[in-house]
Each structure stands twice: as C-alpha cells, then as structure tokens.
Amino acid sequence: MIGNPARGSVPGYGLAMAALTAAALLGVAFGICTGAVRISLPEIWMYLFQGYDGPMREVVWNIRLPRTLVGALVGANLALSGALLQAVMRNPLADPHLIGVSSGAGLFGVIVLILFPQMWLMLTPAAFLGACGAALLIYALAWRDGVQPVRLILAGVAVSSFLGSGISALLIFFSDRVDGALAFLVGGLSAKSWPELVTILPYSVAGMLAALCGSSHLNVLALGDANARGLGLPIEAVRFLMTAVAALLAASAVSVAGLLGFVGLIVPHMVRLLIGGDYRVLLPASALTGAAVMMFCDTLARMMFAPVELPVGIVTGALGAPFFLYLLRREAK
C-alpha cells in the first residue's frame, strides 16, 4: 500500500488498534463498576441489555454510563485535537491550549459563572463561543501570506496570556464568587449526563470523519512545507481546515468539561511512540487512547478520596506532567 510506513506490519497496526479498543471498553466497564456502590460486570449486563428493573438500574443508566461516555468523548476529542495540531504545526508541543481554546473558553466561562451566575445554563455555549473566537483570533493574527507554524505558536502564547490575565482579574475582583469558576477552570466530569453527551457527540463524530479524510494530507505535510508544496498539496487550505477541526473538537470538549489539561498534549505523544507517525493510524489511535485515559482518570478521581470527588483535571495533570517529563528525557537520549 502506498504511504504505509511499515509495509508488512499491518497486522501490527491491527493488533495495536484492537488493544486500544479493548482498553477503551475496559475503561467503560471500570467506570460503571466503580463507585459508592460496586456493581459487578454481569449485573451491568443485566441492567443495560436485558431490561432488568433493579434499584441500581437508575445509577447505571442515568449516572455512571452517561458520565463515563462523556468522559470518553471529551478525552477522545482533546487527544484528537492535539494530534491534529501537532501535525499542522509540525511541533510536538502543540496542544489545544496553544490555539487559545482553553483561555478563550476559560474567560467566557468565568464571565458567565462570576458575572452572570443566574445564566449558568449559558455556560456551555458561551465557553464554546469563547474557545472558537480565541482560535479564530489567533489564526487571523498569525496570518501573513499563509500561516507559518512558528507565528501561530507565538500568537497563541500571546493571546492566551492576554485572556489569562482577564481570567485572573475576574477571579481577584470577585474573590467571593470563585468557587464554581475554579471547578470549571480545573475541569471535571462531575454530574455530566445525557444532555452533555448529546452536546458533544456530533462534534466527535464529524471531527473524527474530517480528521480521517485529512490524514493522508497530513502525512504529506509532515515532509515540510516546501516538499508538500512540491507534491501539489494546497498547504494553506489543509492547515486552515485541520486547525478548524481541531479547534471545534477541543472547544466542544472544554465547554462541557472545563479546561482539562495535558490529555491533548501527552496522548498523541504516547501514541506516536507506540505506533509511529502515520496519521492514518495515529489519529484514530489517539482518539481511542484519549477516551481510555480520560475514563480511567475520571474513575480514579471518583474513588481515590471517596466519598469526596476530585476534579478529573487534577488527576490528568498530576499523572500527565510526570509522564510527559519522562517522555522528554527518553527523547533526549
């Protein structure tokens, strides 16, 4: 097959994908089993597929299952978004923070939560708007006869810290109302259910399809601008479209779950180490891994200090940062 980086190791890919799918399914099972009441696997099966009416049916159907699935989609979207951005920028440090998605969603989210707490229903749409607006602003600022990754990164850092100072200012001025805002800024899946799932699902599906369609183009883009152009790739269009897809994926995730860190950065890295740099495999594998990682982290966040629940953002950050440092040291060798 043309463009297959490791001809003859297609079974290897298949195996990796099967393993990741299994991990994701395991994450779902783990997420539903664990909690204040332990539920065994056969019981879950009964409640979900055999129409049993027990007291636990409610817990499984309306609390644990949707929350676990929201976690899966949030993780998948963030990881896929990070993988796309790392491809577009050809920079291993690129992640959804970089294009302003987090700071934009953060600022708008905090504005709603602090200044207009009675309009909390608007939190998700406002955060989504902020995330997309910030991404668009950064892209426009970086534009000069096309967008160069370095300029995009610098514009992203500048705009993000500008919006970040807005968040800080609000938190300082209204220090009596920061409670809800803090939880949003750390990111968590607490009390997420079917409505959130319905909000995020279309973005996950459309984003995955778009990413798969663009994966061959991203492979060519990885050869560098000059080579890609020489091979007839419309690099500006590919860059713009893939950045837009990444922004929408990340915006849908953070507007539902808050500013979850590190998943978008480390998961694509991890996957790259596992299966190499062919985006046709890397992108779906990143999404699967992101889903699995997020579900496990959320379950950990629920049970570590039960009955107190940690925001999952603390767990992903606390586990993600050391792992990332480990990867950096490994790469340096």
Added chain:
Amino acid sequence: MTLLALENVTVKYHRRTVIDGLNWQADAGKIYSIIGPNGCGKSTLLRTIAGHLKPERGTVRLDGRPIGSYSRRRLAQHLAMLQQSQERLPEITVRTLVGYGRFPHQPLWRGKRKEDEDIVEWAMAQTGVGHLADRRLSALSGGERQRVWFAMALAQKTRLLLLDEPTTYLDMSRQWEIMELIAELNRRHGITIVMVLHDINHAAACSDEIMVMRAGAVYAGGAPERVITAQTLGEVFGVDARVDRDAETGRLNCVIRGLRETADGPDRVFNLRERTG
C-alpha cells in the same frame, strides 16, 4: 521544443528585488545548469519556476501556458523539485517516502493502486535504493538520503526536474554518482533537468547548456565551452581561473587559482558592497 520560458520575470522576496526582468528558455530533453555567486537569485529562480514564489511581473510558461494557470496538483504532475536541504526527517521508511511522490497522481480516495506501486519500485531501482526500501530515513547516510529524495521526485513522473544544489554535503565520489544519475535519467527517460550547481566542473561536464546569473539577471547563457571562460569566472565570481580541456576526456577543466588580483582591487570591494547593500 521549448518546454520552459521565462519572460521578463521579476521576483521580490521580503521586499527586495531578487530577480529583475529575467528572460530565459529551456528546451525539452536537455540538461541546464544555473551557476552564479551566492545571493544572485539562483534558488529564488528555481522556486519561481516551481511555482513556490509568484513573480511580481512577467510570466513563467510551461508548455506555453503560464504556470499560474495550473493548479498545484496539476503542476506537481508536470514538474518536480528537489530541495537543497531537508529539514527534520519524518520517521518513515524509504518506500513510504518515495510513495509520496505518487501523491499528485492519486485520486482523493486512494486505495491500493498497482500502477503506483510499480512506479515506486521503478523509481527506487533507477536511483539504486531498492535494497534500502524498508529502512528508515534516519538510518541512511547522506548520499543514500539524497538518492531517496531523488527517487521521490522521480516517482512524480514529471518531464521537468528542478534540482537545487543536488550535491551539497556529499563527498567527491557521491557527488559524481549523483551527477551520473542525473545524466542517466536525462538520457534514458528524456527528463529535462534544470539545476543550480556550485561546482563549475560538474556543470561543465554534465550540462547541455549553462546559464550564468549575476545580480538577478542572466549574465551569459549557452553551451559550456562558450560560457565558461576565465573572463566570465573573473567577472562574475571575482576569481582568477584557468580554463582548459582535459586531454583524455575532452571535458572543460577549470582551476581556480585564487581571488582575482586586479589593479582596481579597492574598486572590486566597493562593487561588492554596492551589490549587497
């Protein structure tokens, strides 16, 4: 038959006029070398021909049609360009990289196409990298890598091949291997070659025609014997050269003996400043 025609081409790069009203033509099936001092606009010219830079004024025609009227993809089916240096290498195998040469020819929904696979194998065989097909790029030597990039350009199956200093960073024998590869591709497959070279002797040995550039314009053009003279080298590069013929091969042989020492030494320094400033 004229394959490539540059008509009054002016190119600006970062607001500086790098190429100024340049006219030039290339016939199909020949090898052309472009030589000239650093900063004279050789690479810029090549990138303009490849359609990577848009001329401020003038037209570059391929087969009589302005290259601006080709889509990127279509242009990539007609001409391929080998970059002077490659940035970070992707972690992929040789066969994969060469396979990307088929990108401009593949339909958007690419499946396995036997035709593409055959061309990739052919390109690797032509450039002598068939035995490296399953190796990763990072595991290759400089000379091998250069051949692999050649193979990718070849897999594009274009009639025109643009090469920007294809022998840079290679040792002497690798350099000559590349030059022979270029001549071979031209002879066997009739591929038109336009390349930027630094080594005058390489250019003289392999080219049908040489174009000498100075300060963004054509200084001289034509058969090597006509163009490569002590006087040209003196005026364009400011070197003291001796040009004679090798007794056995009959090839031109340039020996650079040093910088040109002239009575107007200070003048030359002044000229240089004027040009760069």
